[in-house]
Amino acid sequence: MPVLNIVEAVNMALREEMQRDKRVVILGEDVGVNGGVFRATVGLQEEFGNKRVIDTPILENGIVGCAIGMAVYGLRPVVEIQFMGFIYYILNHIISHAARLRTRSRGRYTVPLVIRAPYGAGIRAPEHHSESTEAIFAHIPGIKVVVSSTPRDTKGLLISAIRDPDPTIFLEPKRIYRALKGDVPDEEYTIPLGKARIVREGKDLSIICWGAMVMVAEAVANEAINDGLDIEIIDLRTLSPLDKDAVISSVEKTGRALVIHEAPKTGGLGAEIVALINEKALLYLKAPVLRVTGQDVAVPLSQAEDYYIPSVARVLNALRDIMAF
Amino acid sequence: MPVLNIVEAVNMALREEMQRDKRVVILGEDVGVNGGVFRATVGLQEEFGNKRVIDTPILENGIVGCAIGMAVYGLRPVVEIQFMGFIYYILNHIISHAARLRTRSRGRYTVPLVIRAPYGAGIRAPEHHSESTEAIFAHIPGIKVVVSSTPRDTKGLLISAIRDPDPTIFLEPKRIYRALKGDVPDEEYTIPLGKARIVREGKDLSIICWGAMVMVAEAVANEAINDGLDIEIIDLRTLSPLDKDAVISSVEKTGRALVIHEAPKTGGLGAEIVALINEKALLYLKAPVLRVTGQDVAVPLSQAEDYYIPSVARVLNALRDIMAF
């Protein structure tokens, strides 16, 4: 089985789906000749031609608008937004059209569209290249939001997203784009949207996280062994719709939970997870569910970036607070 | 003291601030000659001329981009976005510039800007004219989000927003734009941003809400008297930054809470409030904090609109669930 990093897994998924389904087309800035600024689409234009791997002008709003039109026609566009920091331009088309064309037209028109974007901090990137604003998308009814955290998941989830009949925002944690390698099966497989992954079973506390934060959670779990703690880690994989059952049954077991995300705390998706636990599992809770997140500030430039990203130390502090409650 | 509705209170606040401060300018589609599609700016162009009340072309993104430039220069622009359903175009300028120019430039450049927008459902308006997506804005560090729910508050809060040195999204609940009338002092006054209002004191359960939902909460509280329940109502008034103390001390007193908002449930601001209560007042809770909200669907067209908006019946159901927990 090939050992790939996440970027390569994205590439493999795209290639296989393009081979399987002629309707799949790729659109984005620098995705063609250049193979993408992160090389995620490298080689695809050579293989599939410039009618299926399309270098666009710089107009995020327009790319998504046009891609919606293509999806309505019956193609399966996969758009790359170069960085999540430039994704806000597309909000109107996502909210006003992609997310509601099915319901507006009572099923007559649908938008099988995938928007891929690298997201998150941690690579010393320039300003606007480190955002995590997944919560904005998870609040929009009618779309799905997926975040992968391993090469294997990346391939399986991306293929599911492409085949999904509804629009999906597919976020790729660029901090671990190349840092993480793993087995990725050559053969076709999918990982269902809407299902979380139990990264590690444990009985004392549940950490709920996604993307690059899964690695932080794993480091924390290893440290916590020294405190005699047995941590369970849930990688949500799909942020919308949420796998409520996975979260609830984990918390019912452990009685304690902690959410980690890179996005600012207030109104981040962590709040939804806490609210969910409160709604469905309040009586199981031995302590408040805490959130360790990016602060409510603009992501700092690189010299201060490490203050912003949830660190193992910050998570351990929260964990100890919970245990001491 | 004049008895005004909310639209009139907006108008009064704008007029007074424009009289007081020559730097205040109004920008928007149809705000000038026409006086605004809701008449909120009526008479202002006559009084202050078309250099201070500016009819713009139709380009929401551009209006806000330009308004940021004006604010940086030192003016105090107040932008009207005709309906919240068209506000998504402005997200990039809000997130990438308005919200972070101060921190980007370490205080050298600031953006004293107000974006007003009517929001919410309930007036049988056309598609895209009924959205409540305040949670998106409340998740953006560096801006403030304000929602008024009475004529009196409207004037005081809007004046505070205009004088605030940072960018503010000011949301006006159009369902009660004219439905609600009340005393509005003629003289100058402000209501501080970041402070909630206790609409009604009670001891059994706290309802946390804002905008047009305050009226729903009041109706619920009146009904609940029949069940022998004494309901406290907190009108948040400012959604970002949140008045945590007001929420927490109310819940510490009542031990039960319920949030009402029109926005879709998942990832709505209700989640943040539940998370806050969980974090700071878990041990006071006698039951889960429930949310009664718009559903996770596109706001329906008018024939089905009433299914969407939190109704007194839905809130009462939730309230009874909490009491029976």
Add this chain to the structure above:
Amino acid sequence: MLKILDENGNVNPVLEPELRGDELIQMYKFMVFSRVADEKAFSLQREGRMGTYAQLKGQEAAQVGSSYALREMDWIFPSYRDLGAMIVRGLPLEYIYLYWMGNEEGSRIPEDVNVFPLSVPVGSQIPIGVGFSNAIKLDEGNAVTVVYFGDGATSEGDFHEGMNWAGVFKTPTVFFCENNQWAISVPRNKQTASKTISQKASAYGFKGIQVDGNDLLAVYSATKEAVEKAQKGEGPTLVEAYTYRMSDHTTADDSGRYRNESEIKKWVEQDPIKRFKLYLELKGLLDNSLDDKIRKETGQMVDNAVKKAEACPAPKPEDIFKYTYAEMPDHLQEQLDELEDSIG
């Protein structure tokens, strides 16, 4: 500005398009139908039987002339004001009524009707229509897409980005701008300092043409040419139909606040239906008795549409949930249950 019919219905014989008498009558019928349907919608709104509605009065030639120039296979992407264009393309009137009555069933476009649901966010249908036509091209189809929008929409980034895309990828798109001189209260000259709308096309590397939008034949000819060009792979065209919004912006508007009666009067004299009627009369294709018959039939058809629309059952709770995704996720089922519970 391209003009084929003058105000008195006299035709420029050199430019007169080749159309059979029955086709001309059919176009006339469509214009009358649009007008009557529009006026009916207005009264329905006033009677409280319809929500806010955007009238098209005065723009019948622009809408009918352009959409009539299309072939069966072609597609349109209308704005909220394009009842006339949608009707010509085969969308039954009751759909449009239903939409404005606040029922999503109005946008459940029949499978064989190549019409996209009307778009409310100004200009947002433009890139969608462009992308759709780009897909046609990638798929080596022959159809052409017409996107409809107003003069105000040309200020939006969506217009720019859609036009730029169409220019770069030479998509089979016709950009059809109904320049009706107003965007709610903002007059055309405050919308853009560009002398004409049509000249904006040159910024994107293709042709624009300004036509008299109250001249059915001019609109028809210009659109037909643009469609043929697109179909031959020669790329997009911007057609600016110079016309006028004779009504208020919508039923919620009062245009007396921002424009003069005298301006409206001037344009009422330019009424596109009247002009075409004179032409048909001069050609001997129409007389009063035929006109009466057409108007009577039209009235019945419109009444019929009202009946159908009003007979459509109101949405049930489940309807607001079940089209959100292809499959309803658990949390929506839960929310539906909660809602039904509260209704009892």
Add this chain to the structure above:
Amino acid sequence: MLKILDENGNVNPVLEPELRGDELIQMYKFMVFSRVADEKAFSLQREGRMGTYAQLKGQEAAQVGSSYALREMDWIFPSYRDLGAMIVRGLPLEYIYLYWMGNEEGSRIPEDVNVFPLSVPVGSQIPIGVGFSNAIKLDEGNAVTVVYFGDGATSEGDFHEGMNWAGVFKTPTVFFCENNQWAISVPRNKQTASKTISQKASAYGFKGIQVDGNDLLAVYSATKEAVEKAQKGEGPTLVEAYTYRMSDHTTADDSGRYRNESEIKKWVEQDPIKRFKLYLELKGLLDNSLDDKIRKETGQMVDNAVKKAEACPAPKPEDIFKYTYAEMPDHLQEQLDELEDSIG
């Protein structure tokens, strides 16, 4: 295309702007300074002493010629690549270095420097600059605003909306497009089907002019004229400087993947500094010894800036909080405390 200097430094005497010798030498110094500072940034990045950096090599004449044409009171709104323009306007080099080294102190522009912090989201500085210039106009000021952006930026809605606004409100704005032929890997002719960038101005009702962007004098003259026009209340101008990005897009890019060495070679021959040097030599203003001196001094100035930037202390935890709002709200204080706790 306006051209005043040819490749060999020969000047068109009719068009030669009136500039004193010391001014010409000053402009030359600025170009050399930009080049040296740029190359230094590149090596700092390669040595791991700076983050990703966007080189301006080849665009010195465009940046220096345009910004040198401004008056003290005028403002610029630069993109990420406009080190040269920012320097000319008085921003000390260490600020720009600090920014790219990942410290926000680099954008704490000194009070007396009329430079807006550089913008990364392509084209987003355009409406901001337009709004700023509109404010100048409303305030009856005399200053003019220059917004800088690339060819790729012209595709964004921000360009369109900013241009349209400027046209409608006749703002004192100069739109300065550095058409360097590439937007990362996308060549100019795939960015827009428009023949030139400058012709896009006509869609907004004002003038555009294309100038040889490697000709310092042409850039200077065209900008100066545009500024004077703006200052007289005659509204905006679009200046397209036809130039070339000689480097990779940024230090993270490898342009070998998408363009030919031969194309680069052709443009290296057009080097704007070389051309201007020939002109100065022909004019007897510059010889090798003066040039050596300039280069030596420049090297020292640049080294000095590196030292200052590297001597700037790293941000403290509180720095990421305290500029979020004018006053720090409670929840940020709480988050700061939590962070400091974790650092110990």
